[in-house]
Amino acid sequence: MTVIHHQDARRTETPNAVMTTFASPTQGGSDQALWQVEMAADARGPVHDMDAEQVWTVVEGSGRVVVGDEEWALGVGDTAVLDAGTTRQIVAGPTGLVAIVAGRGGAIASGPGRDPVVPPWIS
Incomplete structure (x- = not known):
């Protein structure tokens, strides 16, 4: 058993959000990753x-998931299950978005004009 104390959670800031890693392969040795995403309004x-x-559950605020020409609104308590290989964009609502996210540790992110990478919050 591994215990990861609150003060040991890893915090990663990007231009779009702040991710706090609670567990991941390099933080607690789990095959899974569990983190919180905090996004400012809009x-x-x-x-x-x-x-x-990935599984996203909104715990504060609201937002939407955009997949191609479709979008789904998410509010507190809503959960989105995003399949592997689904090109998506997460957009925070007018009061921001806080979500708890779970997925496979070490998963690779890619996108238009970007090299594939394992995001630091899930490594």
Whole structure:
């Protein structure tokens, strides 16, 4: 068993959000990754896809997931299951978005004009 104390959570800031890693392969040795995403009002994440499924649950605020020409609104308590290989963009609502996200640790993100990479919050 591994315990990762709150003060040991890893925080990663990007231009679009702040991710706090609770568990991942390099933080607690789990095959899974669990993190929190905090986005400011109307912030837009990059258009990207992952090579593994992710599960997003909104705990504060609201937002939407854009996949191609479709979009789904998300509010507190809503959960989105994003399939591997789904090109998506996460957009925060007018009061921001806080979500808890789970997915395979070490999953690879890619997108238009970007080299594939394992995001640091899930490594």
